[in-house]
Amino acid sequence: MKVTLKVWRQRNASSPGEFRTYQTPDLNPNMSFLEMLDVVNDSLTARGEEPIAFAHDCREGICGTCSLVINGKPHGPHRLVASCQTYMRSFHDGETIVVEPFRAKPFPIVKDLVTDRRAFDRIMAAGGFISVRTGAAPDANSLPVSKEAADRAMDAAACIGCGACVAACKNASAMLFVSAKVSQYSLLPQGQPERYRRVLGMVAKMDEEGFGNCTVTGACEAVCPKGISLDFIARLNREYSTALLRESIGRTAGSDGGA
Amino acid sequence: MKLESKVPSGALEQKWTKHLGDIKLVNPANKRKYEIIVVGGGLAGSSAAASLAELGYKVKCVIYHDSARRAHSVAAQGGINAAKNYQNDGDSVHRLFYDTIKGGDYRAREANVYRLAQVSVKIIDQCVAQGVPFAREYGGLLANRSFGGAQVSRTFYARGQTGQQLLLGAYSALMKTVGAGAVQMLPHEEMMDVVLVNGHAKGVICRNLNTGKVTRHNADAVVLATGGYGNVFNLSTYGRLSNTTAIWRAYKRGACFANPCFTQIHPTCIPVSGDYQSKLTLMSESLRNDGRIWVPKKKEDSRKSPGDIAEEDRDYYLERMYPSYGNLAPRDISSRAAKKVCDEGRGVGDSGLGVYLDFSDAIRRLGENAVRERYGNLFDIYKEITNEDAYRSPMRIFPAVHYTMGGLWVDYNLMSSIPGLFVLGEANFSDHGANRLGASALMQGLADGYFVIPFTIGDYLAQLKPGSRPASDAPEFAEAEQQVLGRIQKLLSIRGKQPVSHFHKRLGKILWDHCGMARNARGLEKALQEIPALREEFWSNVNVPGDSADLNQSLENAHRVADFLELGELMCRDALDRDESCGCHFREEHIDAEGECDRNDEHYAYVAAWEYAGEGKKPVLNKEPLVYEAVKMVKRNYK
């Protein structure tokens, strides 16, 4: 098969970008989308043109590096997969495919299809952790955690931090990302002492970084490669209002017990 | 060079405790006067940077990723070992130690492995306290499963995403210290060289991948936690960006490279489908708990659909050859067995390079839902890649490059042969000998980062006067920076005909053919001719478009492949020199009557630590003898 690519090319953050059109060489439908880009890039190199820059690493949907908007959808046509897990058999011979970077103000473009998503790290540094000094932990089985709570925490923890949720949101909201982390910890007994301090810190940072408000349209959940559920946003909202309330009456930042 | 392992004296069980009591300490008020550069933010790097910062040291953490959460550790699926004996099935520190030494075919350093088993129990405590959502039983206690090479259930896991969850734990600990101003992250920076002043590691030269800017960074000590080098084979289960540059440049500055030819080929990966392929995907070893591996007994059946092959015509070869470990035989042995049946013409799939991993028994026994609960995400990955449903028909799998046991030589303090240069995680050689057991790399990375380096680095730093580190305008920094800039210019000026990928693929093929699952002197000698020739071709005919003023992925890649082209030669040299079979290193000249490794302890019970001797010169082989005090070196037997 062969396809036509319309690809966003932009030299760096300060220069303007534009779409350029490329015909691919002959492709095997079992190639991944990124392997297709590899092949296109080798042919561009052979012609003395600069290859298309795109972010990738694990190529198996777990590192959260790949970040393409394919035909208008972050991570492409299929639910529950990342760009790197998209295969050419999902497109038809002769199709024109539009490829863009994740677009959102807090994610400035570095080059072509690569954006800078370090704002997520800054949100994490503002509270996305449980403070436990190395070596100071009690025996791992000293505190049983129900299987339901552990499983639910794992559902939230599965987030790969790719930022598709932000790219899909008309407000560039990072609520799905933040809610996943806040929920993971608030579901576990280990997360209780810093429960309210954490949510206040992360939300404040999220606002400061320029991520928008959540208007619960659900576009984020629909594109999330890990199926992180909107329910976690509801949980985040609850956690946040309780934290604000407690703060207004001068209560401590952690929970008094019980998750 | 004289290699001093610095293994403490005394009984094996007491060595680590004794050492902790004996090593020098840095006074708490002085700690903030020492600056440490940690290169790497995977399990080993993140855990080390966070723990060192907590102790009060000033830490810089250099990664080429945008975020430490993307390090290749994130991809580990199956689990992490620890001698907790929560299952009451007879596990102990000694048993984990023994399994690891035996699994490594008696080519690992005994005292390091014992320490690893000792600290393993604390790792699980640490991770649970950080909120890592390990799998649990209904009673609320932690669940376990079994991995290859063990007869107890000591592997902790978080669905099929254990590496991701452990990394997120270490990364969040790191982010906490970043938020507190104790660690400065240097993301998108690729370390290009180590700077030595008076023979000690005192800094690094980095290139910013987004701006191309080359910068100098000085420190009192440098820690490399830069992962493994399996991508030298081009196709592997590693992330595409994993590379050898950091440790290779350190090698060229005088750090010995130990056992470079020890690479692990993992038995259960999705087979190659075409020459455009960029990576191979692992199907976790945990699948072997419930999946049964087989090929048809008769060659003629190998093209039939698996459902049409009667039970009595199937050869469950691991169960047949290794009845006591069965499908859980160690990786090197399982991979070789797969190669053997495929060489016999009984391999399945279009290429004939595949074997079945069949869950039909498990689905009958446990029900589809229970199988889905345990392995659902792996079945999903399989479906995505192959477009086949493994609940209905067996998976097809084949061995692929997965891990490197070799790495920079380190002593008991994890210090390389360059004073002040420490090496952690997969980048060092220390704990897995000639074969690593499943679920032990995560354990080692976190052991090194959380529980070893925070103490052992003090032994070095305590000898230095606080504030004595050389400034980054020292001539040694300028010299190293010039070399880096010169190499960038050279790569950009060749403008040859072939893209970087062309050379990487060819190198990978040479190594897979001659330094892969089976090796022999003739093949290795051939590879030793071919690799230098390929390298020469690279330096005259590679095409690296663009410049170095912004993000240039071809240039990044060219640097990495140029280093692989040198490392590949050293691997073959090491494999040729080790004229015995052991673990992953299967020399066809040394096979016993049963077709297994014929190890030669009399002549090869040593760590081969290669020392760089200069451009175009043969590297010097240093040997660290392996002396076992607590175990007897016996023939590995999994029958």
Ligand SMILES: Cc1cc2nc3c(=O)[nH]c(=O)nc-3n(C[C@H](O)[C@H](O)[C@H](O)COP(=O)(O)OP(=O)(O)OC[C@H]3O[C@@H](n4cnc5c(N)ncnc54)[C@H](O)[C@@H]3O)c2cc1C
């Ligand atoms: C698919 C897969 C599954 C696995 N499953 C398991 C498992 O179930 N259990 C198990 O125990 N092990 C498993 N392993 C092995 C294990 O994941 C790795 O050995 C381990 O995670 C390596 O950790 P690390 O911290 O040493 O290196 P990595 O995680 O590779 O981190 C390397 C870090 O160094 C940085 N870096 C490297 N070079 C430079 C440079 N020049 N400049 C700047 N930064 C640099 C990178 O940015 C990165 O942050 C698996 C491996 C693979 C490939």
Ligand code: FES
């Ligand atoms: S490249 Fe890692 S998630 Fe796609």
